[in-house]
Amino acid sequence: MVSSGISSGNSLEDSSGTVAVVGAGVIGLSCAWRAASAGFAVRVYDPAPGSGASHVAAGMLAPVTEALPTEPAVFALGAAALRRWPDFAAELTAAGADPRLRTDGTLVVALDPGDRAELDRIAEQLSRMGRPVDTLSGRQARRVEPSLGPQVCRALSVPDEASVDNRALLAALLVACRGAGVEFHAHRCLRPPSADVVILAAGAHSGALHPRLHRMIRPVKGEILRLRGRPGALAPPSRTIRAIVGGRQCYLVPRDGGRLVLGATRSEVGFDTDVTAGAVRELLTDAERVLPAVAEYAVEEAVAGLRPASPDNLPVIGELEPGVLAATGHYRHGILLAPLTAEVVLALLRGEDGPGEAGPATPARLPPVSGDASHDSHRHSRVARSAP
């Protein structure tokens, strides 16, 4: 039960103590699960729970290689989130279903001298950041992953990265939410629903839900292919392979059953989710140079999702105004950041400060909306105290 406003001074004394979550992607479901497990009465609003960008994602838990050293704040947030993943996955499994965490690490590979120089630069920068990585020759890389092609001439091994099966994760979160008593409402919210505390977790659609998110959260389209290895073809790699191919990046993320997620394009074309022929050609051309056996694989699915991006590529997690929290803007890192985001949101619901590591995600950094005085704190402000 939500019993009192803290920083905001909003009275919740006459309330029914409800928490409404708008959006049932990985962020909304993680927040809903944690809040319901802590005793809050939680309603989730989404016409199609477990769909959207979370359904399309590759499921990489890859703070180093997703935020290659140009984005230290994104990297630090991701590293804090990755530390939480083993417990998060174990608790989800205990709650009913296994999100299939794989902890085999990432290999980043280069195919030509320009890409090799880029890889060496990344290795140097990571080492300066105190994150030394192992550099392998092409031959050494093929010893580790025999399906890599002969054009691979350099690789960086990042052993402590991981991945989950995003769809198994969504299924597990739905089971866990239902088990914790979360109520699902299958409608699209055009404005925040009425509740004591509302959590806006509508991904790329969040910008329409609050003036402080308007023009701050934009969709960045990503197209992926889902492939399946066929009998007779070399088996997929056992760990995530990221590649720089002629300056373009792609990744191949293994799944159980000889399957592989190949991604991803990045384009800013509004809310368009068509998969273009050019995108499919680009992904397959690059992937085949990295992993020639891909040419023999079956294409099971081609699909696009909309990443919710913010101007600085950091998520927005915290209070927008009394009784309204944002948990959005996770851009390429929604799956990775889910446990940390849910932890921040639960802390705020309880009237506590969120973990310090999540400080850079505060909405206080968003530009003010005229007449809005609710964002003058430079830390996560408290929302309400739970007495479940």
Ligand code: GLY
């Ligand atoms: N996290 C992978 C991507 O956004 O493409």
